[in-house]
Amino acid sequence: MASPDNIVVIRDLTKRYSQGDIEVTALNRVSLNIATGEFLALMGPSGSGKSTLLHIIAGVDRPTSGECHVQGVDVARLNESQLADWRNQNIGFIFQTFNLIPVLTAAENVELPLLLTQLNRSQRRKQVAAALDLVGLSDRSHHLPRQLSGGQEQRVAIARALVTDPALIVADEPTGNLDSHSAQDVLTALQSLRRDAGKTIIMVTHDPKAAAFGTRQIHLEKGELS
């Protein structure tokens, strides 16, 4: 079923949830393979199910039925605690609204996922410095999020996503809150992550210009791949 080249293998994935008395089908029997090292742009209009699909792949939501294997692990079969560990080790998150902790500096925000690892303080510092260097923000490491521009905040978020060296980075509308110049910087950074660090990136976007940075684009429409 899963080819060694596919980091994500999805089969007949369905997600339904209740909205009051109405049952909504967010994903309907979706099947999809994502190859290792791919930069996949997941497109579609609002409500098409693209964020839901991303959340299931990233292990923050569970499917109603079907299978979702990431690096050979059936994510839906892990319990809450196993899933938390798995996310920490395998997934890097980038959100539309950056979601940095406002009372922590850029370096401390990047260090957060490392607090769950066995690394000592100096090892953590080294990795944080490397991650910030990779996104070109070494000189901003002691700045609080409010002292950074939107683009810089998102690059800090990218550094946080890659500091644990995950195989898969998921980005939910990473440029949605940015001006075109900052969006360009962020997308370039993601592109170089794939190219230089060999990361697999899944990016949800409804912006065709952003999607053009991906190596493949797929479209979701009413919960189905089109």
Place this chain on the structure above:
Amino acid sequence: MTIPTFILKNALRNKRRAILSISSVAASLFLLVTLQVALRELTLPPESAGAELRVAVRNRISLTNPLPVRQRSLIEKIPGVAAITPFTWFGGKYKNEGGMTFAQFAIDPKALGTVFAEAKMDMTGYQTFVAKKDSCVIGKITADKYDLKVGDRFSLDSTVYPGSLTFEVAGIYSGTPDDRNMLFRQDYLDDSIGMPGYVGMWWLKVTSPEAMPGVIATVEKSFANSSAEVKAESERAFQLGFISMLGNIRMLVASISTVVVFTLVLVAASTMSMSIRERFRELAVLKALGFRRRELFAFILAESFGLSAAGAVLGIGTAYVLYTYGNISQMTHGILISFEVTPRIIGFAALVAALLGIVSAIAPSLAVTRMSVVQGLKTLD
């Protein structure tokens, strides 16, 4: 950065709220400690040195009913009685004071060296007290309060007997648990008021603690079925009899303490809930990054516990310093002599603070552990 640094930064992210929370916990715990100490002081009077040998004899009907002086000769003959003195309440008002500000009792002057031997005073004062009928001795606290010195003369208007009496200070005593009383001579009261033949009550000194039960039984038996039946009891029992009259005060203090603690829990729980609700999205992000439920619960608990602990240190510490090193007698104008913050009370207040930290963390923790990452991420900032 370490986990404790992260928790500390979160706890202090809204400094004004943190300060107000800590202050409210501190103020409430200060009040709780004060109430507990006051309750202890009211219900557990300090025991004086000679208490184990003293017996109080009062009218069986009530403390306000007098006893005939003829009882003295009978009591003195009871085996085991070493000394006896009358003890009559005068109820005098000093100068322009609105009410009675210190107690005055008429006694046998020689009792100062026998029945109340723990009262320390120089020999000259004692000799003057024995020699001069209108003399009196005053506890150091009252003497200091009114700046009374040996040789000073002053009058007291009695609220019990008609008229007033003038006294000369023969000496100033100290060393009793309550150095506030004034003692003067029973014979002076008898002569001046014109009511010879009655005293308020008797205080006895027995020869040994073993003799006390026998003395108590014999005294009561001696006046059974007489016109003035008596109730005899040890000093401790006599004090506890007074304390039982404070039953409602005990309940009142306990009720106020309960309300203080309950209000404290509500305030702390509300503050923690508010603080966590504002961070739902951040906590969802932490979950997404791999933090487990128990780790988030630990963060919230540590934060809540930290705020409570800071309030406890401030509130209990202030109470301890104030009541240990402050002059409580001066602060309360002599109403309270000591106000001891005991380790037990500190422990109780600390336990309340610890429980407060735990209880106020429960509701927000439950909300966070139940929240899914997706729900949390949808929360508006």
